[in-house]
Amino acid sequence: MPESSGETETNERVTDSQGSLSTHKIVSLISQFADDHLTLVRYISTGLAVAGVIAIARSIKLVTTFQAASEIPARFIERNVSLRGKVHSVTERGLEVEHVPIYLPVISPILSKCKGGCTSLMLVHLVGVELTPQGRVWLQKNLAPAPTVWLKLISREDDMLHCLVSQSRQGSMWSYCLNEELLTLGLARTAPLVGVLPDSSLYWRLLKRLHRAEVKAERKGRGLWKQDSLWERASKVVMDNAVFRLMRRILKKTHD
Template sequence: NQQTSKFTHSSDIPVEFIRKHVKLRGRLHRITEDGLEIEHIPITLPLISSWRKEPQGLLLVRLAGVALTEPGRLWLQEELRPSQLLWFQLLGREDETLFCYLLVNKGRYFSVNLNEEILRRGLGKTVLVKGLNHDTNTYWKIHRNLLKAELTALRKGVGIWKEESEKENYLEKFKDSWRKIWKKDSYLETTGADFNLKKDSYYDKFRRTYEMWKDSMSNHSLVLKIRELLSCLHFRRKG
């Protein structure tokens, strides 16, 4: 039964689990520069697990949508206890690396999303979630939430956003790069505040433009992109 099997390699996990963004339970072993090494703990009956010999192996998990800084890695080491139980929600996979949302229980009814928490503290920058299907509502929902978290850090001026010059430099490069990319892929015609879409799919065009812009901003965060993203989602819902 795949629901009760212990996964010791990324390739063991069914594609269906990735597609459905299944949450798995695990035990943290250590945090490295490459990611978190987590032992998958399948959900089984205590009687069965007591006598069944489980295979050994660790999964390499990275925080989906987050470029973690060194202070961010140190914060994780302080925040997470050795052998701590946590949940990791599968979002994407690349080679042997899993890109996940990491969730830690805080009390009986409350859990913390570590991806968003790190961005709120200014301990990382947002990046595109590798392996996540672009043609899903989940893709847009996740990136919107990550951007909101990063915007919170920028507004508070915490972590990597403490320096005003860092924020100003980013904002200027953001404006210039996005304006150039938007103009280059001129599928939008504007008249005043109105936008008229051409026959080509706006969604597909925006996705390409979004990725081109991200490439041009490879060393910068996606924060502040939230306004454009929300605006485009608004038009996408209307379409």
């Protein structure tokens, strides 16, 4: 005989009730396991969280130590990202800088152990600046011993990075741009902006910024723009005059 509607509803209720009991039983078992192994669950959760953060940090190169200019992603150059570094020496080609990535308490030690802790220096050129010998001496004096600097990436050329280099002033929380400082002191002159498109807004911003610093040094007569005083220029003209030289020779012979 076919089942009545009442019997069908009763069977469905029994089935739903059994399903609810099974689900409740599973949840209870999981909860009981978590309570009994609370420390293990915490370790697993922490491990998964750390693994997730490491994966994200690696994907965006947050804690990556760059050993050479070629290792820096192109998007970092395009977006003019700033990197932290430590200056090791000042050479005729530029600054030799060790990249110092952002430090994360748990992740950074793990990654440094995986890489073995080896370091390599990157060659950095102060963009838009041609140093004088005095400017190189000034850098060697002010960038010792191994200060921390910020490198604003402008362009890349083979193994060299062209950057705006900034450093914190001693006893101050404010930083200053070494490119501008050298030009302002008359220890360098402006140079072509390598790797920057002339029709880009970045090109004109940099050009205006560096040119303004150079003009300031020229107006104040600093460094390579220093001029002799009026008395020094007049004395030089007199000393170079042919008549004056002849008179000196005559007087010298007379005394002899």
